[in-house]
Amino acid sequence: xxxxxxxxxxxxVPHLGNYLGAMRQxxxxxxxxxxxxxxxxxxxxxxxxxxxxxxxxxxxxxxxxLAALLAIGLDPEKSTLFYQxxxxxxxxxxxxxxxxxxxxxxxxxxxxxxxxxxxxKQGDVNEAIASRLKLGLFSYPVxxxxxxxxxRATHVPVGDDQKQHLEFARECVTNFNYTYQKELLVSPExxxxxxxxxxxxxxxxxxxxxxxxxxxxxxxxLSAPSPRIMSLRDAREKMSKSATSEKSRxxxxxxxxxIKQRINQAVTDNWNTVTYEPDYRPGVANLLEITAQCSxxxxxxxxxxxxxxxxxxSDLKARCIEAVTAELSGIGERCRELLERGxxxxxxxxxxxxxxxxxQNAEETMRLVREAAGLATSR
Ligand code: AQP
Numbered sequence: 001x002x003x004x005x006x007x008x009x010x011x012x013v014p015h016l017g018n019y020l021g022a023m024r025q026x027x028x029x030x031x032x033x034x035x036x037x038x039x040x041x042x043x044x045x046x047x048x049x050x051x052x053x054x055x056x057x058x059x060x061x062x063x064x065x066l067a068a069l070l071a072i073g074l075d076p077e078k079s080t081l082f083y084q085x086x087x088x089x090x091x092x093x094x095x096x097x098x099x100x101x102x103x104x105x106x107x108x109x110x111x112x113x114x115x116x117x118x119x120x121k122q123g124d125v126n127e128a129i130a131s132r133l134k135l136g137l138f139s140y141p142v143x144x145x146x147x148x149x150x151x152r153a154t155h156v157p158v159g160d161d162q163k164q165h166l167e168f169a170r171e172c173v174t175n176f177n178y179t180y181q182k183e184l185l186v187s188p189e190x191x192x193x194x195x196x197x198x199x200x201x202x203x204x205x206x207x208x209x210x211x212x213x214x215x216x217x218x219x220x221x222l223s224a225p226s227p228r229i230m231s232l233r234d235a236r237e238k239m240s241k242s243a244t245s246e247k248s249r250x251x252x253x254x255x256x257x258x259i260k261q262r263i264n265q266a267v268t269d270n271w272n273t274v275t276y277e278p279d280y281r282p283g284v285a286n287l288l289e290i291t292a293q294c295s296x297x298x299x300x301x302x303x304x305x306x307x308x309x310x311x312x313x314s315d316l317k318a319r320c321i322e323a324v325t326a327e328l329s330g331i332g333e334r335c336r337e338l339l340e341r342g343x344x345x346x347x348x349x350x351x352x353x354x355x356x357x358x359x360q361n362a363e364e365t366m367r368l369v370r371e372a373a374g375l376a377t378s379r
Contacts, residue, residue, distance in 0.1 A: 005153035007044040015249040017229035017239035071334035086355035089362035094146035100175040145169035232266040235282035253332035276305035294323035
């Protein structure tokens with residue numbers, strides 16, 4: 001059966017990019033999953049500390065992220081929700097995978113390279129950059145691979161920006177299984193329409209079989225493939241929690257007036273028409289993508305642009321505001337209410353229960369891994 005794993009860093013309130021690129025997909029998969037399918041969603045605090053974090057703030061942000069996941073509709077009865085640092089097996093497997101992972105491959109990761117370039121802009125020489133960059137940032141994809149592999153995930157729904165890291169996780173499986181001569185770790189699929197289609201076929205899931213989880217997932221993922229949502233200030237960069245300008249993002253807890261303000265202030269260009277040309281008009285293309293993603297019926301940015309032929313950019317912005325406001329309606333209130341419920345105890349109890357399930361699941365893998373690697377198995 002299917003094991004779905006994904007994670008999100010507790011580095012601030014999630015934004016529209018996190019929501020459309022990953023979290024909404026998680027909710028849809030949860031709603032489609034059968035009794036035997038496992039869904040695990042982790043708040044990955046160990047990843048968050050690859051950048052400096054204040055301990056107190058991190059503790060708060062973990063809870064805040066849990067509240068956000070519940071507020072968008074994840075149900076702890078159906079999905080296992082837990083903090084990464086509650087399940088030490090993630091870090092243990094990371095070390096073991098590090099021993100067979102290639103430094104060369106890690107060095108080619110675009111996320112790492114973009115951090116190098118960001119530092120380079122400040123005019124430093126390479127040696128100084130290398131000494132300032134931390135090992136954790138370099139080996140981040142190994143921990144990400146461990147997160148997935150320790151739960152024997154078959155499918156990993158992530159945003160478009162994470163596809164390269166998923167490739168690396170598959171590489172870790174090959175290296176580990178080859179080194180220890182055992183088909184022990186499971187190679188995960190990135191969830192896109194096509195990957196589910198091939199999974200479905202290779203598992204002889206007949207097209208006529210209904211209700212079939214894979215076919216239903218396929219419909220969802222094909223009708224709304226994972227988009228990459230860009231910054232509202234500079235549409236060549238992705239929308240990000242940690243970008244300095246607050247105007248660059250829409251939080252999922254934003255009020256209707258905040259949504260309106262952000263979209264009205266979004267940087268576009270000087271042509272007062274609506275066309276979908278991502279290479280020449282990235283700011284307009286981003287608003288079209290957001291509008292398409294938030295439309296009640298599945299549609300594409302091209303179709304939204306066609307429906308606005310002859311209209312002005314202010315018409316596109318008005319359409320975008322309407323769609324986003326409807327999509328995010330109620331999330332902010334639910335989130336605030338959950339954070340306050342029982343003075344935080346409600347959230348802590350949900351996490352404790354999720355962490356216990358995740359620990360048991362991870363331990364099943366780790367027993368086999370320790371055995372295969374000749375490590376101590378008594379715990
Ligand atoms: N702009 C985006 N468009 C689509 N998907 C996105 N994701 C992130 N940004 C976009 C997806 O959200 C999931 C969780 O991301 P994360 O918090 O674990 O890390 P991130 O990708 O580094 O996200 P941020 O918002 O940019 O956080 P910071 O600023 O803390 O680094 C992932 O599946 C990601 O693909």
